[in-house]
Amino acid sequence: MLLAILLAAARVETGEVYGDLEREIPRELVAMMDGIDAPLDAVGECLDRYPRLDVDAALAARTQRSMKLHRAIREIWARSEEDALRDPPPRRRRACTMANVTAALQEADVALQRAEQAFAEATVALRAGAWFGPLQLCRASVISAGVGRGEEDGDWQLSIALRPTAAAALADITRRREGDLLAFRVAGTVVSRPRIFGLIPHGRFYLSTGDAGPLGHGATLALGPC
Numbered sequence: 001m002l003l004a005i006l007l008a009a010a011r012v013e014t015g016e017v018y019g020d021l022e023r024e025i026p027r028e029l030v031a032m033m034d035g036i037d038a039p040l041d042a043v044g045e046c047l048d049r050y051p052r053l054d055v056d057a058a059l060a061a062r063t064q065r066s067m068k069l070h071r072a073i074r075e076i077w078a079r080s081e082e083d084a085l086r087d088p089p090p091r092r093r094r095a096c097t098m099a100n101v102t103a104a105l106q107e108a109d110v111a112l113q114r115a116e117q118a119f120a121e122a123t124v125a126l127r128a129g130a131w132f133g134p135l136q137l138c139r140a141s142v143i144s145a146g147v148g149r150g151e152e153d154g155d156w157q158l159s160i161a162l163r164p165t166a167a168a169a170l171a172d173i174t175r176r177r178e179g180d181l182l183a184f185r186v187a188g189t190v191v192s193r194p195r196i197f198g199l200i201p202h203g204r205f206y207l208s209t210g211d212a213g214p215l216g217h218g219a220t221l222a223l224g225p226c
Contacts, residue, residue: 018141018226019125020169021134023176025077029118033073035111036066039104046096053101062108069115075183075193076123076134078176127188130221132160132207133173137218138226141166145222147215155208158215160222167203175199186218 043059094100130137137145143161150157162170173182177196184192184207191214192207209215 018138019136024080032115039107043104050096130218131185133182137222140226142222145219156212157206157208159206162203186214
């Protein structure tokens with residue numbers, strides 16, 4: 001498995017531990033995403049120069065898959081400072097022939113399949129329970145969880161209060177993710193993608209959506225076993 005799930009150090013009175021994924025994108029997955037972007041960029045450059053190549057639809061389909069995977073990754077993990085600052089890997093220059101463009105698309109297909117499989121293996125734990133980004137919400141990490149209507153907009157809100165160790169973990173996560181979207185997952189389904197506007201310091205936050213059902217299910221999971 002690409003990514004081992006790390007467990008929080010602190011145990012609470014339940015005797016359980018909550019799941020806590022690594023904070024940063026696994027390096028292997030970063031390299032795989034680079035392997036997708038390079039051939040797609042090369043095809044895009046060739047199309048800009050030679051529109052007659054007529055592979056717009058093929059490029060668009062692969063680009064959409066790549067963007068979907070990029071978004072799913074960013075909604076869980078932060079990019080490490082080292083990865084953010086490093087230069088992209090050198091790109092292999094190819095003549096813009098139809099044969100080379102076809103080969104680049106096939107290269108992207110292989111890289112996409114590998115990266116999608118690696119992502120699926122790295123996120124097995126997220127298919128069950130309630131998760132906010134890389135942090136599991138369950139009775140080992142949550143003090144209270146409740147659903148109600150927001151006073152200002154009337155949307156349904158899930159209010160969460162975390163135990164101290166989980167609150168410290170969330171503070172560390174949100175400190176690095178200002179401006180990012182962080183996924184709230186319930187039984188493997190993303191039900192909300194709130195934008196992080198700054199550090200959440202005391203482990204108290206709320207998640208909103210127009211549908212009370214998924215939030216209610218999330219509250220039940222957040223108060224249930226890990």
